[in-house]
Amino acid sequence: MDGIVIIGAGEAGTRAAFAAREAGFADAVTLVGSEPHLPYERPPLSKPLEGTVQMKAICGAEVLEAAGIDYLRGVSAAGLDTGLRSVTLSDGRSLHYEKLLLATGARPRQLGCPGAHHALDFRTYADATAIFSRAQAGGRVAIxxxxxxxMELAAVLRAKGAAVSIIEVAPKPLGRVIPPRFAAKLHARHVEEGVQFHLGQGIAxxxxxxxxxxxxxxVRADxxxxxxxxxPDMALAEAAGLATGNGILTDVSLRTSDPHVFAAGDCAAISHAGGGHIRFESWRNARSQAETAGRNMAGANETFAAAPWFWSDQYDLGLQVAGLPLPSYQSVVRSVGEGELEFFLDNGCLVAAAGLGPGNSLAKDIKLAEMLIAAGINPDPxxxxxxxVNLKSLLKSARAA
Known part of the structure; x- marks a missing residue:
């Protein structure tokens, strides 16, 4: 079987398959997924309804069939031979490809302490089901x-009535990618809700x-x-001799060191204009990368240039971050109703923005901020x-200029 083979049936793999078809690719498209389910979205896993974990399918079986996408579920890739352009599956079958997409995603980082096997992961539908089926009101959960x-899981479990403790080796939670002012506000909100924090603590x-x-x-815990x-899950790529680092290394068109092999999603580290490679871990970036990769496997030559973006819902607060807000950037804060926006300038140029407020109240502002970032403007702080000052008016002025 030639054509396009996609390893990984998550957000990236599934969207890439449809993007290739929509771009006019007429040969075989095969999607390989290790889980027994139809492709599903991961964000809803942390938002159970009436105690039941949601499985929100990306598409139905009939949609896959109508698009001519052959979905092989419950099997994984056991080996990759780039010379023969073939993939060996866990059930012994071999697939030959014209173009291959590695959308293998990421795997949970494992604890190295004694008794680590007692800890549950939180990545798949099976993981979420195991956690929420055992987390009862009045029970004790250590995260x-x-x-x-x-933090998102803590918010959901507190709403279910569980006693929650968070153990973090860093001196503060959310210190990696969240602007400090919003990380502090979310931390304070968790404390108000009764979450117990053990910060600056390792696990014995x-x-x-x-x-x-x-x-x-x-810390007592049920x-x-x-x-x-x-x-990043890059074992298959490493064994095949593809270039890897903090992910499977690709150029701006999502091609790996082998021109017939592409990578997208959490497993891919994309070439960056400023040098090096950057790996993004978010639902929208996985989708955007996959759509670019799918069209390129179908014959296009697009570059991936979308700005990073992610969101988080905790209690009734919604956080959105666009771009990469670095501590070295100039910060400008705007109050908006019950929420706040924070803009980040690099030598006067708007490069990132973040917002925290009730629900989805700042979504339109962040969308406008994304457009302003894409326009490359140097706004008046x-x-x-x-x-x-309406952000839309700033955008109109930027476009007019």
Whole structure:
């Protein structure tokens, strides 16, 4: 079987398959997924309805069939031979390809302490089902990791009535990609909601009923969840001799070091104009990269240039971040109703923006900020700070200029 073969049936792999078809690719398209389900979205996993984990399918079986996409579920890629352009599957079958997309995603980073096997991961539908089926009202849950995933999970479990403790080796939670002012506000909100924080603490051991911290103290827990980040799943690429680093290295068109092999999503590290490669971990970036890769496998030669963007819902607060807000950038804060926007300037040029407010109240502002970033403007900081200056008017002025 030649044509396009896609390894990984998550957001990136599935969207790439449809993008190739929409671009007019007429030969075979084969999508390989290791899970037994139809392709599904991961963000809803942390938002159960009435105690039941949601599985929001990306598409139905009939849609895959109508698009002529052959979906092989419950199998994984066991080997890749770029010379023969073939992939060996876990069930012994071999697939030959004209173009191959690696959309293998990421895997949870594993704890290295004694008793680490007692901790549950939180990545797949099966993981989410295991956690929420055991997390009862009045139960005690210890979450190791105070990043976005850990904090989002804490908010949901508190709403279910569970007693939640977050253990984080850093001195503050959310310190990696969230602007400090918003990280502090979210931290404070969790404290108000009753979440117990153990910051600056390593793990000495995990037992069936507790987590022993490095300082000798103990956190009682009926369930322990490891949420210490993910690692790009690039074992297949490494074994095949493709260039890797913090992910499978690609050029701006998502091609790897082999011109017949592409990569997209959490596993891919994209060539950056400023030098080096950058890997993004978000739903929208996975989708955007996949659509570019799908069209390029169909014969286009597009470059991936979308700005990073992600969101997080915690309690009734919605956080959105566009671009890469670095501590070295000039910061400008604007109050908007019950929320705040923070803009980031690099030598006067708007390069990133973030917003925190009730629900989705700042979504339109962040969308306008994304357009302003894409326009490459050098706005007046006072205009950005002033709530009376409409962002849409700044965009119109930028386009007119």
């Amino acid at each position: 190791i990791g105070g990043g976005l995933i850990g 051991e995990i037992t069936p009923g507790s987590v022993l911290l490095a300082d000798g103290s103990q 369930i322990v969840v490891a949420a210490i980040g993910v690692l 006072e205009a950005l700070e002033d709530p009376g």
